[in-house]
Amino acid sequence: MSGDRGTATVLSAVLSMALVVLLCFILQLGAVTVARHRAEGAADLAALAAAAYAPHGQQIACDRANRVARGMRAELAECRMDGWDALVTVRADLPAFVPGGRKASARARAGPEGG
Numbered sequence: 001m002s003g004d005r006g007t008a009t010v011l012s013a014v015l016s017m018a019l020v021v022l023l024c025f026i027l028q029l030g031a032v033t034v035a036r037h038r039a040e041g042a043a044d045l046a047a048l049a050a051a052a053y054a055p056h057g058q059q060i061a062c063d064r065a066n067r068v069a070r071g072m073r074a075e076l077a078e079c080r081m082d083g084w085d086a087l088v089t090v091r092a093d094l095p096a097f098v099p100g101g102r103k104a105s106a107r108a109r110a111g112p113e114g115g
Contacts, residue, residue, distance in 0.1 A: 031095045035104035039092035042072035047110035050079060050086030054111070061086060077105065085111030 050065035062079035069076040069090050078089035091103040 028098050031098050035092050035094045039074055039090050039104040039106040042069050042074035043088055043090040043106040043108035047086045047088045047108035051110040054084050
């Protein structure tokens with residue numbers, strides 16, 4: 001039995017490191033999911049805001065969409081009007097601890113029903 005000395009310590013250290021890696025992965029996955037949901041919510045609200053201001057012209061409608069997106073801590077990447085429908089693309093930053101420097105993005109369309 002003297003050959004088993006330290007085996008439990010090594011096994012505990014390896015399992016602890018595996019658990020830390022798994023928890024980091026889950027934390028990053030959760031952060032990306034939250035950023036994606038924030039981008040989707042910002043895109044939906046920005047599209048609704050732009051559609052509400054569609055009668056005032058594309059510039060004013062997209063300015064309103066930009067204001068709403070910024071209020072949701074996101075950036076308006078694209079805004080255009082297709083008739084009375086507003087089409088927007090929004091990007092939201094990921095937390096700093098998520099590697100890659102990418103952004104979560106979402107698209108939304110809003111306008112009158114049947115339009």
